[in-house]
Amino acid sequence: MTDYNFAYLDEQTKRMIRRAILKGLAIPGYQVPFASREMPMPYGWGTGGVQVSAAVLTPDDTFKVIDQGADDTTNAVSIRSFFERTAGVETTTATTEASVIQTRHRIPEEPLTEDQILVYQVPIPEPLRFLEPRESETRKMHSLEEYGLMHVKLYEDISRHGHIATSYAYPVKVEGRYVMDPSPIPKFDNPKLSDMAAIQLFGAGREQRIYALPPYTQVVSLDFEDHPFEASKADHLCGLCDATDSYLDEVIMDDQGGRMFVCSDTDYCEARRAAGHKGKDAA
Amino acid sequence: MYVAVKGGERAIESAHAWLAEERRGDTDVAELNIPQIREQLKLAVDRVMAEGSLYDPDLAALAIKQSRGDLIEAIFLIRAYRTTLPRFGASDPVDTGAMACDRRISATFKDLPGGQVLGPTFDYTHRLLDFKLAADGEVPAAPTRESVPRDVPHVTEFLNQEGLIEEAPLDDTPPPDLTREPLEMPADRALRLQALTRADEGFTLGLAYSTQRGYARNHAFVGELRIGAVAVEMDIPELGFAIEIGEVTLTECETVNQFTGSKTEPPQFTRGYGLVFGQSERKAISMALVDRALRWEELGEDNVGAPAQDTEFVLYHADNIQATGFLEHIKLPHYVDFQSELELVRKLRREAGADQVQEAAE
Numbered sequence: 001m002t003d004y005n006f007a008y009l010d011e012q013t014k015r016m017i018r019r020a021i022l023k024g025l026a027i028p029g030y031q032v033p034f035a036s037r038e039m040p041m042p043y044g045w046g047t048g049g050v051q052v053s054a055a056v057l058t059p060d061d062t063f064k065v066i067d068q069g070a071d072d073t074t075n076a077v078s079i080r081s082f083f084e085r086t087a088g089v090e091t092t093t094a095t096t097e098a099s100v101i102q103t104r105h106r107i108p109e110e111p112l113t114e115d116q117i118l119v120y121q122v123p124i125p126e127p128l129r130f131l132e133p134r135e136s137e138t139r140k141m142h143s144l145e146e147y148g149l150m151h152v153k154l155y156e157d158i159s160r161h162g163h164i165a166t167s168y169a170y171p172v173k174v175e176g177r178y179v180m181d182p183s184p185i186p187k188f189d190n191p192k193l194s195d196m197a198a199i200q201l202f203g204a205g206r207e208q209r210i211y212a213l214p215p216y217t218q219v220v221s222l223d224f225e226d227h228p229f230e231a232s233k234a235d236h237l238c239g240l241c242d243a244t245d246s247y248l249d250e251v252i253m254d255d256q257g258g259r260m261f262v263c264s265d266t267d268y269c270e271a272r273r274a275a276g277h278k279g280k281d282a283a
Numbered sequence: 284m285y286v287a288v289k290g291g292e293r294a295i296e297s298a299h300a301w302l303a304e305e306r307r308g309d310t311d312v313a314e315l316n317i318p319q320i321r322e323q324l325k326l327a328v329d330r331v332m333a334e335g336s337l338y339d340p341d342l343a344a345l346a347i348k349q350s351r352g353d354l355i356e357a358i359f360l361i362r363a364y365r366t367t368l369p370r371f372g373a374s375d376p377v378d379t380g381a382m383a384c385d386r387r388i389s390a391t392f393k394d395l396p397g398g399q400v401l402g403p404t405f406d407y408t409h410r411l412l413d414f415k416l417a418a419d420g421e422v423p424a425a426p427t428r429e430s431v432p433r434d435v436p437h438v439t440e441f442l443n444q445e446g447l448i449e450e451a452p453l454d455d456t457p458p459p460d461l462t463r464e465p466l467e468m469p470a471d472r473a474l475r476l477q478a479l480t481r482a483d484e485g486f487t488l489g490l491a492y493s494t495q496r497g498y499a500r501n502h503a504f505v506g507e508l509r510i511g512a513v514a515v516e517m518d519i520p521e522l523g524f525a526i527e528i529g530e531v532t533l534t535e536c537e538t539v540n541q542f543t544g545s546k547t548e549p550p551q552f553t554r555g556y557g558l559v560f561g562q563s564e565r566k567a568i569s570m571a572l573v574d575r576a577l578r579w580e581e582l583g584e585d586n587v588g589a590p591a592q593d594t595e596f597v598l599y600h601a602d603n604i605q606a607t608g609f610l611e612h613i614k615l616p617h618y619v620d621f622q623s624e625l626e627l628v629r630k631l632r633r634e635a636g637a638d639q640v641q642e643a644a645e
Binding site: 004008010033034035036037038039040042043044045047067068069072073074075076077078081104105106123133134135136161162163165167168169184185186187188206208209232233234247248249250264 | 366462465604605612617623627630
């Protein structure tokens, strides 16, 4: 496809996005407004991530896209083929081979390295949004570091349910300053955010915000001393690769209540099976 | 046996092929062409141009064909195409006072300079299905008469001479550009109007209607509604003067709103304004009503908490491309978030169940 610039966006737009990314990296966890463009895929389907990826990709990059941890879910397939067409970059499903990874709702199980960039698709970048719907108010709350409302919400959860009733998009505090939405990753993934070697970039297209975590940034999941944060997952082994340490999807097998648990990170699972690991449900 | 969710790629390709076939429909029926859509579904074309923010009837017609008549999908196609276009510059403001009006009516004066011109309107048609049209769409030519070129001044100018309507002072500040800068609050009127002119017609209509039913009622009269062609001129730096580069059809609505005065403003008529690409009366009037409702603060009115007064609410939810994208994204897989919710609900239920068992035992 030669009608469009490398990676679809024109260079001026990429420059504008790169500026927002650099600002985001300079102020970890701060939401930088940017003039998000209409992309040829719908808002809410990864346009923020796609714009960030387009701005950071170079012709030498190897690109990986996952949705729910999997490379072959339909929207991941669609975004991958978009960049194959418009940027002609090499693509891969192997986490270790990718230099740029765009993700929706997961962080790969394989630890990332300093040579990698992880790009998150973000639906609602504002962690305070469901406590205060007004953008003008929430921006004020961030600038005054006024996060009491969030703690009250978490406290009310505990008093009502005995637990913090947030299982994904669990809020974090970045370097002791900004409260940040880690995108709807399961809270199982939250510990991976902190001290990560790779650059983490977050793009919200519809909401026109970019934010970032530079390598080795301290990221703490909000909690209380007597109710410490706990990363949780289904208490099972992967049925295919026997992994004990990976986040699991539950798959319904029949209408008799039969179900199995499998790694949501398909590359991780395949690599383990290739190495000879075998779960109880593997054929 | 668990079947891995492979084959997404093949499924997508097949789905697209099926979609293309469905779009074409029964091949025994002649295919629609772009000029047919452009000429005979003109109001659909106009809506796609207005909300797509791109004035190009042929492209809008193509988008309607490609989207199988789903206008929001067509608007999306136009928006996505529009962002790839280079920007050469900005035109001079168009002069709607010099509009070649096809239609021009005022609801506030029985007659006025320039006259009342009904134009091609559905207004007084009886909404009876015309079965003859199903068989034969040919119509006799409409009667014509020699047109007399004359000035068609804006109605609000007459009121202005008497000082009865609020001043709208000339302001040459370059307006902000919604398509080049992120929408941020507070939004001034220029930005609000920009957002409203490309806002979803249905959403804008609903909001405008809510003001009429008492949610921030602002007593609007249609001072004037005009539809017609205006020249688009652009300053060419090399030439040192403006030249006409084309013509666009616009619908403009100015409402005159009763206003008994506030702490800061004297009693006077106030203004609401709507300007939309193409022939889009419903949208232009709706826009003017919503514009007026959003002006409560500068006019020193009370905020009664109505949705149409809430700039953030209106502007952040008026764009149908943003709205439909986010709404429809919930069709995407959410296994991971759902799984974490499953774990949580199971855990809470386990504990709640244990409590109940214990209570029963006590």
